[in-house]
Amino acid sequence: MKYEIPIGPIHPALKEPILLQLTVEGEEIKDVDVIASQNHRGIEWIGMNRNNPVQSIYIAERICGICNISHPAAVILAVEEAMNMDVPDRAQYIRVIQCELERIHSHLLWAGVAAHEIGFDSLLHYTWKVREKVMDILELVNGNRVTKAIMMYGGVRRDIKKEHIPKIKKMLEYYKEGFDKLAKFFLEDKTIEMRTRNVGILTKEDALKLGAIGPTARASGVKKDVRQDQPYFAYPDFDVKAITPDMFTGEVVGDTYDRIVVRLLEVKQSVEIIERALDELPSGDILAEPKLVKLLMDLKKAEGEGVGRHEAPRGEVIHYVKLKKDFEPFFSWKVRAPTYSNIMSWIPMLKGCQIADVPIVAASIDPCISCTNRVIRINNDGKREIIGGDELHRLSVKKTKRLLEGGS
Amino acid sequence: MGVKRMKELLEKLKEKKIKFEIREREEGVKKKGKRKTVLVYTPRENLRDIVKMLIETSEDFPHFSVCSFADYGDYVELNYHFSTGYGKPLQETNVILRVTLKKDDLRVPTLTDLVPATIFSEREIKEMTGIEIENIPDGRHMFLTKDFPDGVYPWRRDETAPKETRKMYEVWK
Numbered sequence: 001m002k003y004e005i006p007i008g009p010i011h012p013a014l015k016e017p018i019l020l021q022l023t024v025e026g027e028e029i030k031d032v033d034v035i036a037s038q039n040h041r042g043i044e045w046i047g048m049n050r051n052n053p054v055q056s057i058y059i060a061e062r063i064c065g066i067c068n069i070s071h072p073a074a075v076i077l078a079v080e081e082a083m084n085m086d087v088p089d090r091a092q093y094i095r096v097i098q099c100e101l102e103r104i105h106s107h108l109l110w111a112g113v114a115a116h117e118i119g120f121d122s123l124l125h126y127t128w129k130v131r132e133k134v135m136d137i138l139e140l141v142n143g144n145r146v147t148k149a150i151m152m153y154g155g156v157r158r159d160i161k162k163e164h165i166p167k168i169k170k171m172l173e174y175y176k177e178g179f180d181k182l183a184k185f186f187l188e189d190k191t192i193e194m195r196t197r198n199v200g201i202l203t204k205e206d207a208l209k210l211g212a213i214g215p216t217a218r219a220s221g222v223k224k225d226v227r228q229d230q231p232y233f234a235y236p237d238f239d240v241k242a243i244t245p246d247m248f249t250g251e252v253v254g255d256t257y258d259r260i261v262v263r264l265l266e267v268k269q270s271v272e273i274i275e276r277a278l279d280e281l282p283s284g285d286i287l288a289e290p291k292l293v294k295l296l297m298d299l300k301k302a303e304g305e306g307v308g309r310h311e312a313p314r315g316e317v318i319h320y321v322k323l324k325k326d327f328e329p330f331f332s333w334k335v336r337a338p339t340y341s342n343i344m345s346w347i348p349m350l351k352g353c354q355i356a357d358v359p360i361v362a363a364s365i366d367p368c369i370s371c372t373n374r375v376i377r378i379n380n381d382g383k384r385e386i387i388g389g390d391e392l393h394r395l396s397v398k399k400t401k402r403l404l405e406g407g408s
Numbered sequence: 409m410g411v412k413r414m415k416e417l418l419e420k421l422k423e424k425k426i427k428f429e430i431r432e433r434e435e436g437v438k439k440k441g442k443r444k445t446v447l448v449y450t451p452r453e454n455l456r457d458i459v460k461m462l463i464e465t466s467e468d469f470p471h472f473s474v475c476s477f478a479d480y481g482d483y484v485e486l487n488y489h490f491s492t493g494y495g496k497p498l499q500e501t502n503v504i505l506r507v508t509l510k511k512d513d514l515r516v517p518t519l520t521d522l523v524p525a526t527i528f529s530e531r532e533i534k535e536m537t538g539i540e541i542e543n544i545p546d547g548r549h550m551f552l553t554k555d556f557p558d559g560v561y562p563w564r565r566d567e568t569a570p571k572e573t574r575k576m577y578e579v580w581k
Contacts, residue, residue, distance in 0.1 A: 037552055040553065041449075210525050234437045236440060236441035344527075
């Protein structure tokens, strides 16, 4: 007997509105359909019709709260290519530091959510406590925890001051010391291993064909990382290597566990990058064109196109920008957030899983779409029954307990 | 695609007399690296052949990112953003396949059977620009809601663009 279960449009595992239509037979998921058309904000349209290019940096920042450095980073890369603009060395380093700070906080946020999805709430609280350190540094350096408004065409808007450096270094020490503990909790814990090993497998072939990116692709053994393949900002100086799970476990399975491994190792990698960047931070200006009016005039006169690709915590974010002479907004603007490419991998991942696995598998790609608290289960006689988020969460927790007692 | 593989692709394009352009931009502070882009002016009838060539000359599989679009009045530009050669430091090349279409003949063949990742972008292009995708396996709306009016295409700059747009505070009234 086949049943259809819609999960979403709003759901705790999916942080923005999206609908997963599952076809299930008993507990097993047979087919998945993803329906994204829930809430279109028309951000590209605003950038192409209403805003001037500088305003568009700030609207790009609001595409996603967690990726509030990544989208501006990609849009400025695209515009700098279109205008053929040079950026001061110091600004390039500060951009790298900002991007890596974002990666640390985003991956830790995700790790906490993942722990919550399998009913391990004490670990959620511990991870988020650890994450607070980097949030404090973000606030110290930028004056704000999210939407930092730091990126600008031709540089950055705020410098990293001398007095910030010892505090950032202290934070890096904290993460270096705490990493082993965090890795032990996540990677050696029996419960987490049971709930994530061999669950939600994405094969390398599927990852390549479906265009998966970021930790999702790397966990399946695709060594793809924009910072390595086509470095930008100051990344060529750091020789970044794409992290795959075999570096830690010796094999690539491509399951949820591997995606945890990749993200945790990336936190460590980011700490190392920031440490080097602080030591080698060049002196000099932070903006190529400090006069905003002149910059806006230059943007209006510019003609050209550019593609900005940035390795965001969730994968590659790509912006395409076309500028036309005497046309103030972007003539064409296309934003592709990482989840756009990763959503398709849900389909092979979820097939064959149990309903109780949906929260952790769906969360394992770190979806950046948005969230609800209920699921409507349509019974065979067409009657609708609402399973609350609490109920779904309870099912997931129950499975953890069942597994601990030796069930399946 | 390593440098050798890239040359192979460019040779094949030359053989078919397809125009292309190579763009480079230097990045990095102490150690310099080049961001390479190959822009291929793709005639619509050769689009599928060129994608096949791209797959053949790629070591893994070409990564498809997204489609972008620009409206020039009489004609439109559709760009397929691919990248190949990832996995090794500084070896990746962006490949943009640019298809130019006349306004009165807006259609392109589907690529979903060759590159499965294109389905979302093709659905998006269909609803946002009104370009007909021939043989698209799934023609539902991607991002716009089900009840979005027909014949209104948000990315266009002509009479089919959305006319009445209201600011948020006007909606609240």
